[in-house]
Amino acid sequence: MKKKVALLVAAAMLSTTVLAGCGGGSKGTDESKGSEQGTTTAAGETAGGLDLAVQIGPDPETLDPALNSAIDGANMIIHGFETLLTFDEENNVVPGQAESFEVSDDGLTYTFHLRDGLKWSDGSDLTAEDFVYSYKRLANPLTAAPYAYDMLCMVKGYDAILNLGEDATEEETLAAVDGLAVSAPDAKTFVVELANPCVYYDKISAFAVLSPVKKDIIEANGDQWAINPETYVGNGALRMKEWVPGSYILYEKNPYYWDAEKVTVNTVKFVLMEDANASYSAYKTGEIMMAKDIPSEEVPSLMGTEDFHIAPIMGTYYISFNLQKAPFDNEKVREALSLAIDRKYIAETVTQGTYSPATNFVGPGISDAAPGSSFEEVTRENNGGDFFNVDNYEADLEKAKQLLAEAGYPDGQGFPTVEYMTNDAKYHKPIAEYLQSAWKELGINTDIKIVEWSTFTPTRRNGDFEIARNGWVYDYDDPSNMINLLETNNGNNDGKYSNPEFDALVEKARTTADKEEHYKLLHEAENMLLEDTAMAPVAYENDFWVQSPKLKGTWHSPYGYWYFMYATVEE
Template sequence: MKKIFALLLALVMALTLFACGTNNGSATPSASASDGSAAPATGAKQLVAQIGPDPETIDPALNTSIDGGSYILYAFDCLLNVDKDNKIVAGSAEKWEPSADGLKWTFHLRSGLKWSDGSALTAKDFVYSWKRVADPKTAAPYAQTVLGMVKGFDEASAGDVDKLAVTAPDDNTLVVELAHPCAYFDKLAAFQVLSPVNQATIEKNGDAWATKPETYICNGPFYIKEWVPSSYILYAKNPNYWNASAVKLDTMKMLLIEDPNAAYVAYQTGETMMIKSVPAAEIPALKDKPDFHLDPLEATYYICLNDTLPQFSDTRVRQALSLAIDRNYVAETLMQGTYSAATSFVGPGISDWDGSDFINNGNGGKPYIDNSDFQANLAKAKQLLTDAGYPDGKGFPAITYSINDQGYHKIVAQYIQQAWKELGLTVNVDVVEWASFLPQRRAGDYEVSRNGWVLDYNDPSNLLEILMTGNGNNDAKYSSTQYDELMNKAAAEADPKTRSGYLHQAEDVLMADMGTIPLAFQNEFSLQNDKITGSWHSPSGLWYFQFADIAG
């Protein structure tokens, strides 16, 4: 089976190379605008890039995708920001301080802040925006994660938003009271979900405010000048941004391309200077090229089983499906060594309480998933399925595995199809368009689905929280009273070491239940012309182009 997949991968590589040719790394911005967008004026600097297809949403409160997060990043400025070293720095707030007991955070906004339409932006706008995230009518997937520690959140999330302890004693001061200390609250204040949004445009336009350039009022380095779905988003420099002098580009054009092969052609022909969607088949030929970049991520690629379905309610079934996967083969062969085999849910690079890697301190120092002997794992998987009442897969319903067609998803899905066939199970692969894929998965309208989580900030809770009962990002619909209790204890614990212990215990429960199936630890690969300077890629998967420049 593995030889067949290796041959299939080689065949795809050969066909793609034949169709696309080879890349000489000499891409330059297109001087024309054949798609109908306004061509940049002579002497103007325009960066053209591709970081994803049509976003599901670019409403800061509703977005859950990385491409959407980058689009929001270009247009909005949070209280705090993240620099190229992944450190927290000033944003709309020029200084900030927590109280000695950690229960009050005070943010001092810069004087003279403005929205992109020129109107004044004050601390009251942050109060409105944060209460909007907490409001159940908004249905913000991240509400619990980013505001759950704020005093009054439970009442606010039940509908009484004025109970959320976020106040503006004056136009330049925002005060946030917490129910319990949160050492990483500064990281939350730099997270795109908590961007300020303009109350007037939202009240006038409703949900449609974030779908049209003329109503997308923002406060960041750029504003949206044009937006043609399935084609491009054109950003223009925002003269009302407080740090406009640091913005060197006049415009940024984000091509909305879903097909990786089309993105690669656009890069080769010079239509774009950067692409995130590199065809997997091209990677072996590109690995040593100077414009090929492989960047570390704090991320886990995993498989969601819809735990509300009766066929996945038995832990033995979930464990069997996990053990039947040869993760070393997936990471080293199918993913061509750009990812690594997962041994847990929380991956490398994520800090524990003492600065060490969280992954090295759990489960008594042993991996939760032992990838050293796949044949033994497969034998155990077959026995577990038999013990669950499905010997050789008999009586188990056919499985539909949902993916979107980017990166490694299709080749991995085809492998899973064959791997679970070894258990006697039938798997059908359903390829879903990106714009529909996320809402479908979030709603639980699937049986099995590929998934992945890139941490929004470096704390293991950011990953572990998504599997708490009722969390807006809990696509697996996993629910465990024991897990929830441990996560709630961690959230309320002030002592870092004790808090870490609760988080490790929670991962123990999760991995014993196999509430979701970790597959690989991710990295990010892309192609970027070296004429782009001053940009960076964060471990959270965001592309920081807002302060970039173009050499030459």
């Protein structure tokens, strides 16, 4: 889809971290297409409002809300779709397509009341049945949605879908999907029944993966619906007008959006660039007014200027080991590789101070049970310190060598050459080169495999790697959103870690109605992940970018999203 906290200066240098988000609008009838645009400029005023051009990444892997799991796609998707609830500029959950909702006394039934007169971007009516279809489409195993488990595992009836065998017939699959407890008593009422209380379900309801999609469009066009502006029908503030692969995606104001009067832009052009030098050059020449990707060597000179922006995001940069491939199925090997990493050196030197060293898996900015509390701070209190002492690298390296010997590879003897997979954006390659040298200290040779962003995420998700760069930016403020990534059935569990004891902990945390118990169990689960070296945390992230001082009315969320629909330009 992703990622949403007070982390450090820059994992947004990551062209795109995994996460989550959803997607896009569409142009409908001729009457609603709007005026044709002329030459591309960073910003210009027309009778319809502002014409804005920005860069937030290359061609997205997908703009299907159910299938997206990357931040660049999510950034585009949130402009063209709207969920039942949404986030405001202060990151509060506020009404979206639903003007209100109520929760039953037992916490098991959420009833959402839709706004009057909701429309799709093609002008047709949007009703509660569209949400029923969209939730069930997400749940259908044939959709292969990476977020299905995260978004629906608490919904009554999803367990029957989860328990379908590989030999389940189409009839059995459809029957299980139809049993998902979502319903539309009338055109304006959407009801979700939970199997157990979920103390953060309102936040889940604001996540873009749960955007409604139009049944007749998808059934008529299949997978192609999300790449053609004529069929990319959404319900958000904007809608897609044009997509030129490798060049740009153009969104225009959606006149059918329920709050269209507040939308200030006429068009937003997402200029598609993966090369940071190209995007920064486009910014300097005025082709775009905002660039997410800038060359790392430019950061020192940009710091302190009015164009340069730094904002916290809730996210962790980490390494995935493929536990289904030897020798990474050996916990001592994984721990040795993790301990051999000088996290402080990566943060201060490799990334020029733009990252902060990861000392746990869940980083700063994520709340705990008490109002105003920090999950990370409670972790320190519970454990008497951080899991990783970043000032203890030399001792950790010696322990890593000892562990490798205990695993049967003294001084790396007999250890196969490993392959580390990453994409070449911002600091990913320098970090890979550092890891190559760090693991050489153990006697291990590493080949670096650079993969284009368009294929990187699916390659990793399919398990076609040995060790891979990974990262997650939160979709909502709850530690479960990070910790649950390593659950056996999670579609984003790229390394295929599987521990029944861990699964039981997170399931209990998910289903308890006791908020204190929820967080207590998640602390236990995080400790288990780190003790098992289910992955190797490397750094905590921040977003940084360049933006014209004239561009106003935009905002950046701690989930790593930019909002451009209310932008203005001050001369």
